[in-house]
Amino acid sequence: MTAAKRGAPRTPYFLVDEAPLRRNLALLRGVAQEAGCKILLAQKAFSMFSVYPLLREYLDGTAASGYYEARLGCEEFGGETHVFSPAFREEDFLLLLPYVDHIVFNTPAQAARFASRARAAGKSTGLRVNPECSTQQGHSIYDPCAPGSRLGTARAAFDKSVLPLLDGLHFHTLC
Numbered sequence: 695m696t697a698a699k700r701g702a703p704r705t706p707y708f709l710v711d712e713a714p715l716r717r718n719l720a721l722l723r724g725v726a727q728e729a730g731c732k733i734l735l736a737q738k739a740f741s742m743f744s745v746y747p748l749l750r751e752y753l754d755g756t757a758a759s760g761y762y763e764a765r766l767g768c769e770e771f772g773g774e775t776h777v778f779s780p781a782f783r784e785e786d787f788l789l790l791l792p793y794v795d796h797i798v799f800n801t802p803a804q805a806a807r808f809a810s811r812a813r814a815a816g817k818s819t820g821l822r823v824n825p826e827c828s829t830q831q832g833h834s835i836y837d838p839c840a841p842g843s844r845l846g847t848a849r850a851a852f853d854k855s856v857l858p859l860l861d862g863l864h865f866h867t868l869c
Contacts, residue, residue, distance in 0.1 A: 710745060719752035726754070734776055737763045743770040761789045768793040778822060778864075780845060782808060791815050798822050798864050800846060802853035809859035820862045822846040829867045838866050 726733045732754035743766060755774030756767030767775045777790055778798040787808055790797070796818040799805040809819045824846030827839055834840035846866060847853075 708742065710742070712748070715745070715748065719749065723752045732774065734774065735767075735771065737767055741766060746771045755795070758794070761786050761793075764790055764793040787811075791817065796820065796861075800844075802847060802851070802856045805856040805859050806853075809856070813859070818861045819859060820864045821856065821860050822864045822866060823852070824848045825865050825867060827867060836868065838868055 722733050725731075734755050734757040735749055735753050736757045738757075738759050741763065750771055750773060753773070755776065756763075756771045758764035758767050758775060758777045759779055760777070764775055764777045774795045775793055776796040776798065777794045778800070779786075780800045782790075782799075782804060791812070794817060797808070797812050798820045799809065800822050802821065805819065805821050812819050822845065824839055824843060826848055828834075828837050829839070830837055837843065838845040846864075
């Protein structure tokens, strides 16, 4: 008897095993409690919103890279919604505001352009800093700290004048 005749799905599908997922989520919750931090789901890596009800039992919210991810996180996951983008367009920024709690800017110029409006809307703001210290070898295309990366503000481009517009600095070295 073929799989289709037994009632198995006829097309490719994802099967999520809840037990190991819960074990991993429990580890993440333990890290958050021990460290006194919040752990967010990076939707760019995993946006299977059918499991968001389970994930939100353990995680504090979502991280998004644009409007659609932010809206998905806000509407389907709940909790906190954070967004980072290397570049915000005016129209995208205005669309994002109702869906996010925290916005991370990539450059001081971005922060100068948008942070006051974000804060006026009750949003927390931050600036991504590139520590220029790679933590991996051999995959520089994925390394936010690789020479020439435009992800985050390097020391030479850091502008202290935007600090009053920010609630924090964000450091991202990938691993």
